[in-house]
Amino acid sequence: MQMTRSLRLAALALAAAVLPRAATAQQGQQAADTAYTRQIRELTPTDPQWKFSTEFVDYLPASAAVPTPLKVLGYVPGTVGRLSYVGDINRYFRALDDASTRVRLFSLGTSDEGREKVAVAIADDSVMQRLDEYRAMLGRLADPRGLSADDRRRLVRAAKPVYWLTGSIHSPETGSPEMLMELGYRLAVDEGEQARAIRANVITVITPVLEVDGRDRVVDSYKLSKELKVGPLNVPLVYWGRYTAHDNNRDGMVLSQKLTQNYSRGFFYWHPVVGHDLHESVPFLYTSTGTGPYNEEFDPIVVNEWHQLAYQEINELTRRGLPGVWTHGFYDGWAPNYVLAIANLHNSIGRFYETYTSMGADCHTVRLPASATERRWDRTNPPVNGVRWCIRTNINYQQSGVLVALRHVADNREMFLENFVAKAERMIRRGQTTAPYAYVIPRTQRRAAEAADLVNLFRAHGAEVQVAAQDFAVREAGMRDAGSGMRGAGASAAGQRDSTITAAQRTASAAPPISPEATRPAGTTSDSTRRDTAPASRPAQGAPAAPASRAVHAGDWIVRMDQPYTATVRTLLSVQRYKPDDPSPYDDTGWTLDELRHVEAFEVADSSVLARPMSPLTADARVEGRVTGSGATLLVRHLGDWRSAVLPWRARGATVAVAESSFTAGGASYPAGTFIVTEGKGGNGGRDAVRDLGLEGVAVSALPAVARHAITVPRVALVHSWIETQNEGWVRYALDQMGVPYTYISDQSLKQPGRLDRFDVLVFPHVGGFGSSLLNGRPMIGPAIPWKKSALTPNLGRGPQKALDETDDIRPGMGLEGAAALRRFVERGGLLITEGATSRLPVDLGFNPTVSAPQTQRLQARGAVFRAQAMAAAWSPVLYGYERTTFPVYFNQAPLLAVQPRDTANTRDEHVDPAIREQTERMRARVILRFHQRQDSLLVSGLLAGGDEMAGRAAVVDAPVGNGHVMLFGIRPFWRWQSQGSFALALNAMANWNNLGSPPSGSSGRASAVAAGEGR
């Protein structure tokens, strides 16, 4: 290593001595790589009026020792038609590492499909030789607890900010990996004043590709587009990563995907002062600030820093004649689910660019709508039409902007470091001086294993979690939420600690059957509910003001707020209030995670909690299941969580039945929905599953005398379309995580004779786009578009472990034949579960004519948390385990469902044969879950306006069709690994696919599975 380094330096000196002098001031005395520079200039379109390059990037410095991308890959980034695979991009950066002492490559881990993600650090030799020391300095500033004023001053003077650039998280946004290779070279070898200033003051870290699986696929799809002559990138990228497509950038809160996990591990390794994510969609260069409303947990300093960096770039690039560099508009800055939010919520700066795409690696003439080219207050230098735009233009814009930003951070190094440590100090101080001082997650709660997952998520976000060492009392912050039953002083009284409430108790005061149509609230036209005007992240106004005393028990988990990484905890446990007159939201407006996951947590209002006895949790929290008692039969209460609901799948070799009503055994009461498990001969599958899943089983010697049905674990098919796979990808991810096996099939295959014969349950998740496209697919124009592995497209097709799918032609949809096959499948006794937009399909096709999907005019219910009511009248296994009548669910705008009420002319008419009347009622769909019928009780967290159109509408409907059922979810039960509280609704439907029951006739003796009264 030492040998090669000195050789390299010698070669560098030699190169500088013998090559001709550079032409521009930027290059100083260094020679340019003339062949490469010539290509840059040829590849950049010119225009008499506008500039599309800067003096930062219109040349490439020469180096005898360090290879250019041209030398290693055979082309100059920005060459039309050329995009590199991940393997080649990483190979280039390894060559850079090998050749330059200023460059070091780190692995960030691998993707779901085993492709490597790298982080490449670049700085001066003197910095690189002490890289670990510099990392440690940033780590110390990131957590300044106990840092003396002297040390703080010394560190701010000495440390070098890490500026982490990440490319192509969004695979069709192809330019950034190409740009970053050239930037890496430039920063490593350029001896100009700018590069030297950056290298001396900033540690630039480059991750050329964040979505490595999608990158290889988009290079394939680009090549295939060319081959098929359908237009660049017009082979749609149906799969990006294994599970998510564009939503790979919506995982920043829950860190469920490998991509996000790798990123956050890298974040805590580097402690970057800036994280800069490179996107490609908006002309020509949008540099992020956003319209607001900004997430309330973003420190005012970081908001100012976004603007400072953005205006620096706008000014520098505008002065150089580049059109279309702007900020403010485009996105809001509210939901912290982007990768860059990890930086913003950890006292760093998270920012992004949107540059204009060249569609793969092409050129086109810019033709934008007037809305994109008009001058506005926030876009005084708008994009222009009629000019030529090429991949090299995109690269020039991105690279020039990034160099401006790097230089600005280099020139203001100490200020950015001062801000960096100040944000951490402010976070700590806030937790010492203002409520909440801590969050408590009770260890003993109904869904303790789910609570442990939440605790572990906080740990993954870098928050320290403590465990209460003894019992004590604290003042709880005012109830943030009056109705869901999870928050506030009343929560434990609502049975959170008590899993033994009997169905008899629950049904004792069960509400009478309610028709959603009949009980739409009258006169609730005003939307000025008490919570709609409350600011986010604050106790909801109108909630009880007087803090209540609350017991903390030894073993309870505590997240103290007097530590630097608490912003994520705050936002995940806050109630969001997005105002209806705020700019249109860019993504979700509410995500309060303890609500979505049906976990109990509360805020502590008195600072004395910080002095209470507690000890750090040093490993991930885990709730061990247990089995007590003895005997051959195992009774397992259903807790309304996914761990309970998957027991039939996980109890290998055992026979699982479910109690249809409440019963007592061994002196204890058990509600309907309790599992009755009988082990197979010599097996322990039931007991093992109970332990693994963190459940509680009670072994008894005799089978309880209670009506029950055996669970036949269904043969499940997960149906995907070729329109998009991202939404089913989240469902697929959840099923994989929970250990629910399925066969993965395409909607094109539905019509194949006999295809559905071997399944009992079809899960057909939400598909974005228009309803009719499910039937019709894509336009049958031009050639067939295969999604298959081939010599040209080695990364398309089924992928490793055959995890994905393939087809000869992605264009056809399921067709009317596919829809007919779905219907036949249900008629002969199958269960079809639809979700979100796919629920429109059986409604529009009239599978069950008593269901409709009413349209709304004024409703704004954008990606938020709403209160739903279990319909006490509608006995259904879907509600097994749900102990409350009212609980939060995720919903996004549509579809709302409705079921034709009972008192139609047909059933009222006394001349109708009673048998016909009964048959009519048997085929009537049933509302399982509806949105709260009171408009002022509907919203838990997020944006709601026009709630009168939503109140009382159905959220989950069980629609009998022939011998089977369609279970229509208007809500999204498996939303982005956030909505664990509703997972069991879908799993219960699946497990009980052949015992979904029928409406109780008259006053049914059947036990209700839901609690009585309005849950509080």
Ligand SMILES: [Zn+2]
């Ligand atoms: Zn993007």
